[in-house]
Amino acid sequence: MTRRPWAYMVSRFFLLALFLFSATLSAQTATIAVAANFAATAQKIADKLSEESEFDFKIVVGATGLLIAQWRHGAPFDVLLAADRSRPQTLQEAGYVCADCIKPYARGFLSLWIPRSPQLLLPEPDLAALDVHHLAVANARLAPYGVAARVVMDGAWGKDQAKQVQIVEANDVGAAYSLVASGAAQAGLVALSSLQDERVSTDQYWTIDPRSYPAIEQWSVLFPRGEANAAARYWFEQMQLEPVRAIIRDAGYAVVEE
Amino acid sequence: MTQEDWVAMTVTVQLAALTSAILLAACLPLAWRLSRSQSRWRPVIEAVLALPLVLPPTVLGFYLLVLLNPDAFLGGLWFTLTGDALTFTFSGLVIASVIYSLPFMMQPLLGAFDTIEEETLEAAASLGCGARERFFAVVLPTSQRAIVAASLLTFAHTIGEFGVVLMMGGNIPGETRVISVVMFEQVETLQYSGAHQLAAALLLFSFLLLLLVYGVYRPSRRRAV
Amino acid sequence: MDRLHCALSLQKGAFDLAVDLSIAGSGVTGIWGPNGAGKSTLLRAIAGLERRVAGRIMWQDRCWLDSDHGVSMPVEKRPVGIVFQDARLFSFTDVRGNLEFAHRRAFAHHNGMPFQQVLRTLRLEHLLDRNVASLSGGERQRVAIARAILRRPQLLLLDEPLAAIDVNQKAEFVDVFRQLTQQLHLPVLYVTHSLDEISVLADELIILDDGRVSAHDKTQQAVLRIDVPVLQRRDDAVSILDAKVAFHDPAMRLSHLLVDNEPLLVPIITAAPGERVRLLVHARDVALSRALQTGLSIRNQLPALIESISDHPDATYADIILSIGEHRLTSRITRAACRDLDLREGEAVYALVKSVSVTQRHLSLPVSF
Numbered sequence: 001m002t003r004r005p006w007a008y009m010v011s012r013f014f015l016l017a018l019f020l021f022s023a024t025l026s027a028q029t030a031t032i033a034v035a036a037n038f039a040a041t042a043q044k045i046a047d048k049l050s051e052e053s054e055f056d057f058k059i060v061v062g063a064t065g066l067l068i069a070q071w072r073h074g075a076p077f078d079v080l081l082a083a084d085r086s087r088p089q090t091l092q093e094a095g096y097v098c099a100d101c102i103k104p105y106a107r108g109f110l111s112l113w114i115p116r117s118p119q120l121l122l123p124e125p126d127l128a129a130l131d132v133h134h135l136a137v138a139n140a141r142l143a144p145y146g147v148a149a150r151v152v153m154d155g156a157w158g159k160d161q162a163k164q165v166q167i168v169e170a171n172d173v174g175a176a177y178s179l180v181a182s183g184a185a186q187a188g189l190v191a192l193s194s195l196q197d198e199r200v201s202t203d204q205y206w207t208i209d210p211r212s213y214p215a216i217e218q219w220s221v222l223f224p225r226g227e228a229n230a231a232a233r234y235w236f237e238q239m240q241l242e243p244v245r246a247i248i249r250d251a252g253y254a255v256v257e258e
Numbered sequence: 259m260t261q262e263d264w265v266a267m268t269v270t271v272q273l274a275a276l277t278s279a280i281l282l283a284a285c286l287p288l289a290w291r292l293s294r295s296q297s298r299w300r301p302v303i304e305a306v307l308a309l310p311l312v313l314p315p316t317v318l319g320f321y322l323l324v325l326l327n328p329d330a331f332l333g334g335l336w337f338t339l340t341g342d343a344l345t346f347t348f349s350g351l352v353i354a355s356v357i358y359s360l361p362f363m364m365q366p367l368l369g370a371f372d373t374i375e376e377e378t379l380e381a382a383a384s385l386g387c388g389a390r391e392r393f394f395a396v397v398l399p400t401s402q403r404a405i406v407a408a409s410l411l412t413f414a415h416t417i418g419e420f421g422v423v424l425m426m427g428g429n430i431p432g433e434t435r436v437i438s439v440v441m442f443e444q445v446e447t448l449q450y451s452g453a454h455q456l457a458a459a460l461l462l463f464s465f466l467l468l469l470l471v472y473g474v475y476r477p478s479r480r481r482a483v
Numbered sequence: 484m485d486r487l488h489c490a491l492s493l494q495k496g497a498f499d500l501a502v503d504l505s506i507a508g509s510g511v512t513g514i515w516g517p518n519g520a521g522k523s524t525l526l527r528a529i530a531g532l533e534r535r536v537a538g539r540i541m542w543q544d545r546c547w548l549d550s551d552h553g554v555s556m557p558v559e560k561r562p563v564g565i566v567f568q569d570a571r572l573f574s575f576t577d578v579r580g581n582l583e584f585a586h587r588r589a590f591a592h593h594n595g596m597p598f599q600q601v602l603r604t605l606r607l608e609h610l611l612d613r614n615v616a617s618l619s620g621g622e623r624q625r626v627a628i629a630r631a632i633l634r635r636p637q638l639l640l641l642d643e644p645l646a647a648i649d650v651n652q653k654a655e656f657v658d659v660f661r662q663l664t665q666q667l668h669l670p671v672l673y674v675t676h677s678l679d680e681i682s683v684l685a686d687e688l689i690i691l692d693d694g695r696v697s698a699h700d701k702t703q704q705a706v707l708r709i710d711v712p713v714l715q716r717r718d719d720a721v722s723i724l725d726a727k728v729a730f731h732d733p734a735m736r737l738s739h740l741l742v743d744n745e746p747l748l749v750p751i752i753t754a755a756p757g758e759r760v761r762l763l764v765h766a767r768d769v770a771l772s773r774a775l776q777t778g779l780s781i782r783n784q785l786p787a788l789i790e791s792i793s794d795h796p797d798a799t800y801a802d803i804i805l806s807i808g809e810h811r812l813t814s815r816i817t818r819a820a821c822r823d824l825d826l827r828e829g830e831a832v833y834a835l836v837k838s839v840s841v842t843q844r845h846l847s848l849p850v851s852f
Contacts, residue, residue, distance in 0.1 A: 090448060169428060
């Protein structure tokens with residue numbers, strides 16, 4: 001469990017210098033920019049899809065906003081798997097991508113994770129009764145997981161929190177996971193998918209009732225460059241179809257019926 | 259800039275100022291000792307002190323998280339002494355910044371001290387200066403430009419600190435939320451104009467600081483009479 | 484009268500120094516020897532700048548060093564002022580700052596020359612606001628001396644102060660130095676490798692050779708020690724005479740001096756009648772004659788007695804030591820001439836002095852005629 005935060009960090013800052021030689025890539029390859037929290041799953045999807053087709057896929061991981069900024073300045077991305085819904089929508093409304101070029105691909109779930117939970121023995125997550133030094137969440141300005149966490153916390157403690165718990169923000173939900181994993185924060189509102197990925201023992205976490213927070217939807221974007229790329233179109237379509245959806249579900253997400 | 263941004267700026271400047279002050283106080287004697295040392299361990303010590311230069315900031319941030327945790331040794335020690343956790347606090351950030359910016363204070367000081375010859379110190383001794391007085395009355399005045407330069411560099415470097423803070427800060431407003439993270443958020447949320455403004459302000463600030471270092475404090479050409 | 488007692492030994496690499504000296508507590512004592520003799524090392528050991536010195540150094544009733552009892556006074560506590568060969572002025576301040584640095588740290592209970600007087604004597608008034616780097620070598624050394632003196636030491640140590648100064652400035656330096664020693668009454672230890680320099684400046688001379696003392700005597704006597712190997716190795720010998728100014732002849736640009744009441748002519752000097760002057764005479768410039776010569780261009784013919792003849796079978800030259808009243812003079816002539824003239828000890832002869840070195844301004848480096 002403690003080794004994985006490394007991978008998260010490394011993958012997160014795995015920069016785009018890599019695919020500068022994308023000039024040599026043929027139309028048989030697509031470059032997929034992926035939000036960090038979906039990186040592992042995206043790799044599994046890439047492996048599956050390249051097995052089943054004659055296409056190849058290059059996965060580039062980063063923070064959604066940074067990936068978009070890079071794309072705006074010429075980064076050769078064909079598809080973006082964003083961490084939220086609002087930014088893909090913003091791109092479409094601004095006319096950067098075509099009307100059908102954004103689609104939801106996953107729905108994430110929030111879990112309360114307390115690694116050293118034996119003391120707590122709660123049958124159900126009761127945030128109001130939480131007594132730890134630090135609770136890690138994603139930054140609400142940057143990630144829907146963070147927004148969801150805020151809503152949940154406001155619901156538990158009211159607008160002015162009881163402050164027996166200090167809230168610490170990580171810049172995304174994967175970093176929030178790392179904070180808890182490293183022991184720096186004793187508890188966290190993290191993505192269910194990460195917990196399942198890391199095979200964390202189920203007696204350490206509780207899934208928060210999805211009705212108590214705004215849906216965490218992650219949407220994909222087909223960039224204009226990708227529209228002309230057969231491999232990219234293939235990926236974009238397959239994300240909505242079963243074999244891929246099964247992978248997504250297995251990873252701890254739900255799929256979004258539009 | 260919003261009220262929030264100003265708070266973040268204040269935290270950033272306080273962090274940089276405190277870090278620079280601590281490093282100055284600690285590195286002056288350390289650099290002096292090291293400079294005069296004939297020990298064969300000197301290259302080893304210098305290499306260790308230069309490590310933060312090459313260490314990825316996130317690695318540094320991560321290890322600090324692990325070490326400063328109240329459950330860990332160092333963090334636990336702090337907890338028993340002060341009753342506070344070290345993680346996600348301004349103090350913890352200061353510790354991180356001190357380590358992160360250490361080479362920026364150490365290297366210029368060491369370089370300046372190395373240029374001070376034994377002969378000058380002998381002359382000072384012959385005029386009645388003991389070891390401590392030699393340091394304060396001769397070494398420091400001789401190195402004043404380097405000291406100012408080192409302090410300004412350290413300050414500027416800490417202002418720009420990002421990776422470490424991102425890893426282990428916790429982004430708590432008024433406590434660990436610094437201006438570089440604010441900028442990151444603006445880029446992340448596609449608020450480019452805000453990011454441009456902030457970046458321009460920081461750039462100007464850093465440039466002026468460096469101008470001070472290189473311009474005003476450049477050794478004045480000795481005027482030939 | 485206090486003396487500085489030092490019996491010390493030290494080892495530096497392949498070189499070792501071992502001396503046992505009692506140095507006068509007044510006047511200028513020169514330390515002379517060839518390069519590598521250990522002169523600077525000795526000075527530094529006395530100052531306290533050398534490590535691992537064994538032995539004892541005593542001044543007045545204070546013990547500066549006693550290695551048997553683990554006593555070693557650090558240099559900052561010893562009442563010495565040091566003038567280094569390279570001046571070593573502080574570059575972070577100007578001349579005034581350097582001087583005040585020393586002045587602030589002066590030994591409170593010692594007598595010393597007032598600040599303004601130091602400036603005047605060393606001719607520094609117009610240099611006070613100058614940047615250290617813009618000074619010439621001679622100016623720098625004068626500031627260094629002023630700085631050392633302002634600390635009110637009881638002993639002044641100079642390590643080859645003229646080495647880094649060019650010829651034109653040496654004259655002024657020596658002039659200033661001589662005035663200083665007259666006013667200051669401070670014992671001075673002066674290290675140099677130039678015999679000419681030290682001969683005119685020092686009252687006593689210590690000759691150091693390969694880490695050992697070869698001679699320690701009044702300067703006039705010391706330079707005549709032809710038995711001392713390092714003096715023998717020189718290609719000339721020198722003598723020192725003290726003379727008194729009788730009167731000047733401005734028309735002929737000459738000064739008439741008296742050496743033990745014998746007249747001596749030199750190029751005109753600035754000393755006033757009645758003043759004492761020190762003269763340097765090279766042995767090769769002294770010829771001998773059994774009788775007073777006429778029709779000779781050499782003006783100075785001094786009656787003298789032969790005191791000793793040093794005549795080695797393998798040498799071309801012989802050194803004859805003459806006495807003129809209280810003074811001694813060395814003459815170097817060929818052994819052939821010595822044999823032809825049949826010179827013997829105790830005989831009366833005339834010393835024909837072709838060239839006498841005096842200073843232009845009372846006492847600086849030789850300008851001969």
